[in-house]
Amino acid sequence: MKLDSKDVVRLIQTHPTSVITTVNEEGVCNAASFSWLSPVSFDPPMVAFMISPKRYTYKNITATGEFVLNVMTKHFLDEVMHLGKESFKDNPNKIEETDLGLVRSEEVEPPRIEEAVVWLECTVNGMHEAGDHYIVVGEIVAAEVDEEFWKDGRFLAEEAETLHHVDGDRFLVGGNIVEWED
Numbered sequence: 001m002k003l004d005s006k007d008v009v010r011l012i013q014t015h016p017t018s019v020i021t022t023v024n025e026e027g028v029c030n031a032a033s034f035s036w037l038s039p040v041s042f043d044p045p046m047v048a049f050m051i052s053p054k055r056y057t058y059k060n061i062t063a064t065g066e067f068v069l070n071v072m073t074k075h076f077l078d079e080v081m082h083l084g085k086e087s088f089k090d091n092p093n094k095i096e097e098t099d100l101g102l103v104r105s106e107e108v109e110p111p112r113i114e115e116a117v118v119w120l121e122c123t124v125n126g127m128h129e130a131g132d133h134y135i136v137v138g139e140i141v142a143a144e145v146d147e148e149f150w151k152d153g154r155f156l157a158e159e160a161e162t163l164h165h166v167d168g169d170r171f172l173v174g175g176n177i178v179e180w181e182d
C-alpha cells in the first residue's frame, strides 16, 4: 500500500518522547515536547532532535546553544501534551500551568524536569536544515538516569513506561522485550 508523503514519516517512530528544556537570552526557561529524536554518536556521546523553526525552542537553541532532553513517562502524558500544544510565544506560563518541577542542571543553564526518568544535558554541536525542520545535534555533557529503571547496565524502558509517539494523540507504552540469544 502506498502512502501520502505526510504519512510516511510516521512509520518509524521509536525513540521516547521527551520534553526539551531551554532558556532564552534573559534566562527564562521554556519546555516543549519532541518525538523526533535519535542517538547519533557513542564517542563523544551525541543525540539529535528535529525541530521546526516555528518553535520558540528553536529561537532559544540558536541564541544559547544549550538544551536538556528530559525523557518522560506515561504518568506525565497530560503535561507532555500541554507542553507540546502551547507555545511560549503565546503562553509564557505554560510550564507553571503543569505540576512539573524544575531542578538545576549540572553543566548547562536550562534546568531539568524533576519528574523525568532520563536527563541528557547537551550543548549544540551543529544544526542542519532538512526540509521544513532543522536537525539539532547535541553533545551530551552530563547524563543521569532514575536508578529505579537501571539494571545490569541497561535502561528498563518497559518498566519506566516511556512514551513512544505513533501519531497525533497515540503512543506506544511498554510491550515485550525480545532478546536474541547467540
Ligand SMILES: Cc1cc2nc3c(=O)[nH]c(=O)nc-3n(C[C@H](O)[C@H](O)[C@H](O)COP(=O)(O)O)c2cc1C
Pocket (backbone or CB within 6 Å): 017, 030, 031, 032, 033, 034, 035, 036, 037, 050, 051, 052, 054, 055, 056, 057, 058, 080, 081, 083, 084, 085, 086, 087, 088, 089, 165
Ligand atoms: C507528542 C508531541 C511531539 C512533538 N514532537 C515535535 C518534534 O519532534 N519536533 C517539533 O518541531 N515539534 C514537535 N512537537 C510540537 C511542539 O512541541 C509544539 O509546537 C510546542 O508548542 C512548541 O513550543 P515552543 O514554541 O514553546 O517551543 C510535538 C508536540 C507533541 C504534542
